[in-house]
Amino acid sequence: MAIHLDQISCSFGSTRALHHLSLDIAVGEQVALIGPSGCGKTTLLRLIGTQLRPNQGHLTVLDQNPALLDPGQLRKLRTRIAMIPQHLGLVPNVQVRRNVLNGGLGTIGLPRTLVQSILPSPSETQRAFHWLDRTGIGEKIYDRTDSLSGGQQQRVAVARALYQEPGILLADEPTSSVDPARARDMIELLTSLSREEGLTLVVSMHDLDLARACFPRLVGLRHGEVAFDQSPDELSEEACQSLYQLESSLPEHHHEQTD
Numbered sequence: 001m002a003i004h005l006d007q008i009s010c011s012f013g014s015t016r017a018l019h020h021l022s023l024d025i026a027v028g029e030q031v032a033l034i035g036p037s038g039c040g041k042t043t044l045l046r047l048i049g050t051q052l053r054p055n056q057g058h059l060t061v062l063d064q065n066p067a068l069l070d071p072g073q074l075r076k077l078r079t080r081i082a083m084i085p086q087h088l089g090l091v092p093n094v095q096v097r098r099n100v101l102n103g104g105l106g107t108i109g110l111p112r113t114l115v116q117s118i119l120p121s122p123s124e125t126q127r128a129f130h131w132l133d134r135t136g137i138g139e140k141i142y143d144r145t146d147s148l149s150g151g152q153q154q155r156v157a158v159a160r161a162l163y164q165e166p167g168i169l170l171a172d173e174p175t176s177s178v179d180p181a182r183a184r185d186m187i188e189l190l191t192s193l194s195r196e197e198g199l200t201l202v203v204s205m206h207d208l209d210l211a212r213a214c215f216p217r218l219v220g221l222r223h224g225e226v227a228f229d230q231s232p233d234e235l236s237e238e239a240c241q242s243l244y245q246l247e248s249s250l251p252e253h254h255h256e257q258t259d
């Protein structure tokens with residue numbers, strides 16, 4: 001099992017983000033996490049990425065329990081989990097190559113990082129090109145990152161994640177700031193790369209129609225609990241509607257709290 005969550009609860013002060021949530025995701029599965037703002041999608045991704053610890057419950061990622069690992073083992077596990085954050089986290093005023101190479105920082109240690117930032121080896125550059133090429137923008141490798149379009153920058157973030165050679169790829173609302181055609185391109189890029197590389201893929205998103213069109217498994221979250229866990233064919237209109245009807249009736253504190 002790539003990801004195993006058993007009765008996980010996670011709170012921030014008095015705000016309950018996840019409540020007795022259980023979910024198993026097999027190696028190579030592609031899962032869309034759907035639900036209204038504040039339902040717990042980012043919290044769940046951060047737990048899987050081992051950036052957060054649950055208050056209760058049992059979690060294993062790539063068959064390891066992060067709570068039982070020493071700092072070195074935890075670092076190693078994290079190199080196998082790549083996260084594409086909502087705002088991409090690219091360094092704007094450097095070459096695209098630099099941003100892709102940043103995907104390897106967790107693995108190579110400080111001395112090599114310093115050398116690499118001045119003079120990347122030909123094999124590192126070749127590998128950066130390989131992943132940029134796989135995302136369709138190989139020719140941009142020496143361009144300044146902030147000269148690229150928003151869609152191209154998203155591809156740089158995908159290449160950076162894949163440079164890490166992860167077992168699990170997580171993406172937090174990768175479609176939130178792009179137009180519908182770009183959103184579909186992005187999701188199709190992620191799902192096809194995950195299929196070809198045998199990568200477990202978990203993507204949070206708001207667009208239910210896009211999730212239904214592109215993912216074989218949809219997990220709906222509501223108030224930090226699993227509302228449904230189904231294939232697009234199984235998913236009923238009622239289940240979808242109930243998920244989003246609650247958006248307007250969320251308790252007030254769900255709107256007020258922020259990251």
Ligand SMILES: Nc1ncnc2c1ncn2[C@@H]1O[C@H](COP(=O)(O)OP(=O)(O)OP(=O)(O)O)[C@@H](O)[C@H]1O
Pocket residue numbers: 012015016017035036037038039040041042043044253254255256257258259
């Ligand atoms: N660092 C934090 N401090 C306090 N509360 C938090 C924190 N992170 C999340 N929360 C709260 O936990 C709940 C779940 O938040 P989360 O960000 O996981 O939801 P989400 O589904 O990803 O929302 P969105 O779609 O708006 O990104 C919300 O009520 C949120 O305000």
